[in-house]
Amino acid sequence: MSSITLAGQQTKPLTRLLLGALTWIIVLLFFFPVFWMALTGFKTEATADTSTPHFIFKPTLNEYKAVWKGAGGTTGLRPYLEHSIGITVISTVIVLVLALPAAYALSIRPVRKWRDVLFFFISTKMLPIVGAIIPLYVIARDLHVLDHQRLLVVLYTALNLPIAVWMLRSFLLEVPAEVIEASRVDGAGLLLQLRSVILPIISPGVAATSLICFIFAWNEFFLAVNLTTIKGATVPIYLVGFVQPEGPFLAHLSAAATVACLPVLLAGWAAQDKLVRGLSMGAVK
Amino acid sequence: MVALSDPVTVTRERRTLRPRTESWVRRFPLVPALVFTVVVTQIPFLLTLWYSLQKYNLNYPHRPRQFPTLANYRLIFKDPTFRIAAENTVLLTVVPVVLSIVFGVGIAVLLNRHVFGRGFLRTLIVSPFLVMSTAAALVWKFTILDTTFGALNFFLKPFGVGQVNWIGVHSQATIITFLTWQWTPFMVLLALAGLQSQGDDQLEAARVDGAGSWRIFRALTIPHLRPYIELGVLLGSIYIVQAFDSIYIITAGGPSTDTTNLPYYIYQVAFQAYDIGRASAMAVVVVIATILIATLALRMISSLFSSEGMRGR
Numbered sequence: 001m002s003s004i005t006l007a008g009q010q011t012k013p014l015t016r017l018l019l020g021a022l023t024w025i026i027v028l029l030f031f032f033p034v035f036w037m038a039l040t041g042f043k044t045e046a047t048a049d050t051s052t053p054h055f056i057f058k059p060t061l062n063e064y065k066a067v068w069k070g071a072g073g074t075t076g077l078r079p080y081l082e083h084s085i086g087i088t089v090i091s092t093v094i095v096l097v098l099a100l101p102a103a104y105a106l107s108i109r110p111v112r113k114w115r116d117v118l119f120f121f122i123s124t125k126m127l128p129i130v131g132a133i134i135p136l137y138v139i140a141r142d143l144h145v146l147d148h149q150r151l152l153v154v155l156y157t158a159l160n161l162p163i164a165v166w167m168l169r170s171f172l173l174e175v176p177a178e179v180i181e182a183s184r185v186d187g188a189g190l191l192l193q194l195r196s197v198i199l200p201i202i203s204p205g206v207a208a209t210s211l212i213c214f215i216f217a218w219n220e221f222f223l224a225v226n227l228t229t230i231k232g233a234t235v236p237i238y239l240v241g242f243v244q245p246e247g248p249f250l251a252h253l254s255a256a257a258t259v260a261c262l263p264v265l266l267a268g269w270a271a272q273d274k275l276v277r278g279l280s281m282g283a284v285k
Numbered sequence: 286m287v288a289l290s291d292p293v294t295v296t297r298e299r300r301t302l303r304p305r306t307e308s309w310v311r312r313f314p315l316v317p318a319l320v321f322t323v324v325v326t327q328i329p330f331l332l333t334l335w336y337s338l339q340k341y342n343l344n345y346p347h348r349p350r351q352f353p354t355l356a357n358y359r360l361i362f363k364d365p366t367f368r369i370a371a372e373n374t375v376l377l378t379v380v381p382v383v384l385s386i387v388f389g390v391g392i393a394v395l396l397n398r399h400v401f402g403r404g405f406l407r408t409l410i411v412s413p414f415l416v417m418s419t420a421a422a423l424v425w426k427f428t429i430l431d432t433t434f435g436a437l438n439f440f441l442k443p444f445g446v447g448q449v450n451w452i453g454v455h456s457q458a459t460i461i462t463f464l465t466w467q468w469t470p471f472m473v474l475l476a477l478a479g480l481q482s483q484g485d486d487q488l489e490a491a492r493v494d495g496a497g498s499w500r501i502f503r504a505l506t507i508p509h510l511r512p513y514i515e516l517g518v519l520l521g522s523i524y525i526v527q528a529f530d531s532i533y534i535i536t537a538g539g540p541s542t543d544t545t546n547l548p549y550y551i552y553q554v555a556f557q558a559y560d561i562g563r564a565s566a567m568a569v570v571v572v573i574a575t576i577l578i579a580t581l582a583l584r585m586i587s588s589l590f591s592s593e594g595m596r597g598r
Binding site: 016019020022023024026027028030031033034036037040048049050051052053098099101102104105106109110111112117120121123124125126127128129130131132133134135136137138139154155157158161162165215218219221222225226235236239240242243249250253254256257258260261264265268269272275276279280 | 579
């Protein structure tokens with residue numbers, strides 16, 4: 001690991017100290033909004049809605065509780081969380097089921113035009129989603145699936161499938177050919193070969209792929225806001241209700257936003273290395 | 286990598302099957318994913334094209350649709366807002382991409398040193414990227430940038446900055462800042478991956494030769510990072526050009542049309558004016574422009590997605 005790019009051994013202790021301090025300041029600046037969001041959620045509305053921000057206050061879980069249970073006749077975040085979890089998990093599973101065989105056919109036993117197919121998948125990510133939203137709306141309306149969870153399941157699957165195929169392919173390429181060869185010589189059938197040889201090797205890759213799909217589906221807003229209102233609405237739609245607020249709401253908003261971000265934050269923190277690999281679709285190792 | 290290079294050997298072994306059967310056996314696992322992707326992503330685009338040639342407004346469901354007509358396209362090119370939205374899209378994409386790359390590489394270089402609490406800092410810096418953009422946009426709008434309740438004006442008060450209405454007066458800068466904040470972490474991760482794959486011996490040799498830190502950075506590190514930066518530009522552009530959440534929530538495209546980008550404008554025409562025909566025509570223009578730009582860009586950096594990519598560097 002190279003530790004030296006700006007600062008070699010020649011660097012004076014003072015310079016090192018200053019550069020270290022600079023690093024901390026910049027990183028903390030970037031992190032501040034996230035910290036502020038979580039912190040404000042622990043305030044009461046009276047301490048949150050002031051022009052002089054309070055850094056020292058008596059923390060309360062009231063707003064987090066209110067977000068969970070709903071306050072003042074509103075439903076709270078819970079039904080939206082349930083929709084989000086259902087939609088995200090199911091679409092991620094479908095993505096894997098579709099993407100694994102496809103990635104196999106693009107890597108271990110590649111079809112003749114594997115390169116074209118790969119480019120087709122990635123090209124669908126480059127087209128702006130606004131180009132499809134209008135027919136999607138009309139079709140969903142005519143099929144009576146507007147505001148249904150299964151609509152978003154299908155669309156999020158399509159959204160993530162190309163990334164998953166690219167990612168899984170890059171993991172499958174790492175399975176040594178000799179290993180596959182050996183199992184074939186031993187007379188292992190395709191299924192056994194997949195289960196006992198390939199899957200164990202690529203399981204970290206499958207986990208990384210699932211994580212990326214989960215993050216994108218969890219955070220998606222454009223399709224959700226245009227195609228759902230209540231029954232199929234996800235967490236971002238709940239949050240958007242705050243755009244036109246009534247009365248003091250900053251603590252409540254912050255608590256809701258924190259809860260909304262928590263699953264992805266925790267998962268992302270736990271698997272930082274996998275993130276780059278996934279988001280670069282395997283181009284960076 | 287290995288498997289890629291030897292489809293030939295695989296074919297040779299499987300000679301037992303007839304070639305045609307064999308190629309279908311190979312294709313079979315691909316079919317479900319391919320069919321699904323074509324149906325869900327390509328058919329809507331074709332329909333968009335079809336709608337764009339009609340006078341189709343959901344407010345007037347019984348009006349004849351007049352197919353085919355180029356009226357929608359004529360309207361677009363006479364529409365000053367469309368031009369403004371196109372210009373805004375370029376501005377609100379290029380500036381955040383460039384800024385986040387610059388900050389990303391800078392922070393990655395800083396983090397790549399022996400700095401106290403490196404792992405912890407790395408964990409903190411990825412957070413803006415993981416946070417739901419809807420949530421982040423709301424938090425920025427109401428608790429940070431707000432004129433009265435925002436933390437920013439409070440922190441800037443000692444520096445003599447008054448009660449600035451950031452979102453109202455500096456709307457474009459607001460969106461640019463937000464998008465840069467959101468995407469810098471991704472570029473940091475990418476640049477860190479690049480830095481960590483750079484060999485120590487090369488740097489060592491350069492240092493022994495008496496090259497200064499800055500010189501080493503410019504002559505060795507930047508060229509080494511190039512493919513990583515290209516990838517950052519590509520992926521950053523793909524996502525930032527479609528920025529919608531932040532604009533919808535923070536500025537609603539305003540004031541006036543200052544922060545209206547093409548996705549937001551098409552959204553307004555389709556879901557507020559219900560003019561399906563005109564919105565579809567705009568979408569078609571955007572898709573065609575995207576294809577042109579993407580083809581050009583991909584040709585420039587096609588090295589990235591060659592079969593080897595950045596692997597093995």
